[in-house]
Amino acid sequence: EIVLTQSPGTLSLSPGERATLSCRASQSVSSSYLAWYQQKPGQAPRLLIYGASSRATGIPDRFSGSGSGTDFALTISRLEPEDFAVYYCHQYGNSPWTFGQGTKVGIK
């Protein structure tokens, strides 16, 4: 099973700042089959990024994904008030599909 470790656990930033979230895999993720989801309290997750760097439908271009192999990142170029949430990485290259433990982006 591929274990995904996200860092930091919590990120405290102000609106307008840049956020960089990390996701490290315990072994190489096949074909960059890595996704990122955003989850707000009381809501279901929302798909942001798939294939490590492709934005899902309707996702603003301030969200970008990068990386390959075992190291991946999600960058939010300028935080908007609605971006404060928990973010999860997810690998779907090797069964069982696994998620990271999440990074909370909070308001400073």
Add this chain to the structure above:
Amino acid sequence: EVQLVESGGGLIKPGGSLRLSCAASGFTFSRHSINWVRQAPGKGLEWVSSISSSSTYISYADSVKGRFTISRDNAKNSLYLQMNSLTAEDTAVYYCARVSDNGHYTYDYWGQGTLVTVSS
């Protein structure tokens, strides 16, 4: 509009059984794999089970294998999860999630979730 609506959650005693349902609308249900993903209170996401569009391929997380059974009825646009021998560790919000049709096994639509609480 794509919609996934889960139902069937509730309070159940350890060792009990529960059947969750997920009603789909707004898309061609029979063309998509659907998964169950759960989230324990205050915790992260955990994949539970997958079923392909025609039920040919089914898989389970080790944590539920032998206790949970996933199924679907394409004529009724519905997905099910039969959960037996429930333990406190199964307490979670259970989401059904549609697998994208772009060649990536990601979840492009999710239901609102149904809460399962296993407690005596």
